[in-house]
Amino acid sequence: MSRIQNAIIGSVRTAIGWVPAQWLPGGTPDPLIGRNAVIGRQASRLDGPLKVAGKARFAAEIAMDRLSYAALAHSPITRGRITRLDTSAAEAAPGVILVLTHRNMPRLNPLPLISITDLGAVGNSNLPIMQDQVIRYNGQVVALVVAETQEQADHAASLLEIDYAAEEARTSFHDAKATARVPASILIEKNHLSVGDAERELERSAHHVDEVYRTPGQNHNAIEPHAVTVAWEGEALLIHDATQMIAASANAIGKLFGLKKGQVRVVSPFVGGGFGGKGLWDHQIVAVAAARLIGRPLRLALTREGVYRIIGGRTPAEQRVAIGADPEGTFTALVHTGYSIMPPYGACPEQYTLGSRALYRSKSFEVVQRHLDLDIVPNTFMRAPGEAIGSFALESAIDELAHSMAIDPIELRLRNLPERHPTTGVPFSQHALGQAYRDGMKRFGWERRSATPGMRREGEWLIGMGCATGSFPYARMPGANIRLTLRRDSSATLSCSAQEMGMGTATVQTQHAADRLGLPLDAITFELGDSALPAAPFAGGSSQTASLAGAVVAAADKLAGELLRLAGNDSPLAGLRAGQVRLAEGSVVSIDDPNRRESYGSILSRAAREEITVAAAGSPPIEFLKFAIHSTSAVFCELRVSTVTGEIRVDRLLGSFDCGTILNPKTATSQLKGGMIMGLGLALTEETLFDERKGRIMNASLADYHLPTHLDVPAIDVIWTGIPDPRTPLGARGIGEIGITGVAAAVANAVFNATGQRIRDLPITLDKLW
């Protein structure tokens, strides 16, 4: 598939390579840039009052008549087979309705894996789901027990008697390196990138750094564990899910269970955090199968441990970064290679080299990722997959090089900022990383940093500063559909199956629609969270806002055309075509002569229409093939390290972002700060303890897996350039994940500045220091 994918992407690039920029959608900057009324203003989340009043119902809170409750049983072995399965005690336990195992599970095909070229494919794994007695990873679902209450289901699950014959499993990261695979593609990028002879340039460079950086496995810990409440009515299936892919899940589940289009409805108006983990996994499938067998609604909420057992996390990784520089600090070689896990039945390649392909100029490049096969729950997309850990390696290496050359690490970066995308040669749509650094330095007080490590001390504490670049590519997904209804009273409703995982999707698109239609905020309703609405793409890759915005643009254009048609020859607008008008102040207005206008109410009244509805899809997102479009950031950290214990306490964090137009400062600040806190977890506390002897995760709880607590999180300052991107809807780029990137390196670099100790192995725990 990957080679074919390369060919397709390559041919698309070739085909549109000659098209002048202005011919492309986005080639003419969005006219809304710079004349916004509501976009760019502070607005509180529209769903805030519902949430604080407890009225926002999440998937595990939906009440239904005759609801049953389910519990999962997981395999404690990693590879082998079930040799004995006695469900009699569980079936005889009070309240038990069904024990579902591979024996009575309906025969189902595997799910097609998530793929860039097939947006209907949503599987995080294409392993069989409870179809046979074979165990393929530790934690695999082996049974589902359904009972009248949750307690009865939990108890009965503990009465299952299952014997296993264990076989040797592949669980060692180190051993698997001997048989690593080199995939042809990493997402839509060709994997192996070779420009010039990087190894040779490295050898003859005046200065160089060449190190290996290690990051551990990490697990998803959204505050809301995965959950579904499922009901069949005949052949119609209703699923209340916690998901970041509503429309695609409905399609995939329908196909799996042999249902017709439209028979499956997935509802998910509120999700308690997604972060890449809330996709389609085994629990939804077994819940749907069980509910059908018992002819009753069913709820399955994963336990916190259950999330660790059957929902993948981030792969551990081992990355080599080598940089060569001439005496002026100009990069002559950039090598970024490494190993991470991606079993053949998984979907996430952990694209940690993407940043290195796009951030700095270099005379030569050597970039390639290698995949390891292990018998594990397939790792998945998690909190800036790739970029989060890739930026740790790259940005630590740059700091090391700067120190060895006695150059300020910011100065070294600025000397190597590219004019165009450094490996494809494609122009940037907009790029102000240099300004983000200069703004950040000033605000943070970078001049107070001592270039020599270990120079600042307060009592037993050594104090240090560090910085690093963060980056995340822009994406806008195809397949974003919007239905737009405009009423005679100048109110409008926009509908699509988009996802709200807490980031403020509806709030920001309501602001957008208000500006796009020239209406006040309270005239707009934005419906989402339901597959019965026009299909929207998944929320992932920090792309949802741009994807939806593109569809709103298309719907508004279509609406303008429809309004002109309705306005007819008796209107001041008579004779104008769609491209000659804009929507503003509740009216259709001539662009050339703003006095030629007619209000929506007037047009609809004269046409004797109460309302008008249009449906549209966002234009194909070819802007990000024609332009290099990236969000970037400069992250600054000040921290202290105890000379007694090695404990690290972060005192200050600053993120200076270049992410295009900021659509809502309030929700954006929350999201960027949240990302930076995740970056702190990556840097200092988070680590999945995977016992390679067993292939088993040992710290599957919030007590034993250390997320940062309130006391670990310092004051966080967030600023941005706010420069609109001329090639994207609203001038905006995604901000969901970039906050995470760069933070781990900024912390590690600050630890070095404080202590002179270079830690290349996350998390930076106290025992690695003294």
Place this chain on the structure above:
Amino acid sequence: MNPVEYRRPATADEALTLTGSAGARLLGGGTNLVDLMRKGVERPSLLADVSGLSSLIEPTEGGGLMIGAAARNSAVAAHPLVRAHYPMLARAILAGASAQIRNMATVGGNLMQRTRCLYFADTAGSRCNKRSPGSGCDALEGFNRYHAILGASGDCIAVHPSDMGVALAALDAQIRILSTGGIRVVPLTEFHRLPGDRPDLETALEPGELIVSIELPPSSVAARSAYRKVRDRASYAFALVSVAAGLAVRDGRVEDVRIAFGGVAPRPWRAFRAEAVLLGRPPTTEAFEEAAEAELQDATPLSGNSFKPNLVRRTMTAVLSELAGDDR
């Protein structure tokens, strides 16, 4: 979780009757026992909730302090007499868990809490001699960063996780235990058993017995005392190493000293050897380091915690140096 009978005895005598029956467990705040029931580590058939029994905190005639076993951890930490006379105890309690857990957890339950060894808690996938005697120990060659360097055995390397207990060990606390035969008193330093070849036997408390109170004697060092906890994040993490210490210096020499360690042993570890080294000596950094070395001479670091002896030495030296302050 298994079906379980819940009873709430009104008197200590009634609790004694209940706890004598097979499958019975005493329930305090439930912050550990209920977790372990959910994981299937504990499978009691009867819970006798003793959290309604004595929670009094009052001065004793001898000038010490009596703390009822059902006193909530947060109540002890906030008590004026504790804060005034035993500051290290208040600090130790506040270093533990979270505010919500401290509001529920009782003093008796804190001492009875079980190890947080990951393999002990993993009934489905791991061997553990403490949970299932004779089955083996997966921690010996596994994740043992949090495990013991003192007092462990080849059968079990788990640590006792209490912060409060470390302060109580340094303060010479006495545990008052009620049985049908009356009250007996056990020093806290002897209350938790070392594992030897029976890591399943954890404390001096026998079936049919109940902790009724903790007694703190008056102390010459308690008023100048400290508790320092070293951990992987700033809150809600168990100690990698903790040090409770009190110091009295007269005429430039250590007149009295109490030192206990947490996070390094199957019990709150009273550092008797270190104390003996220091008595009568000038309170210098060298003396503190020598004392730590004496305490650690039998330490047996594991694959995952070879940093601990050094961390104990540095932390103990720093705590005592700070307590010595101007007397040096």
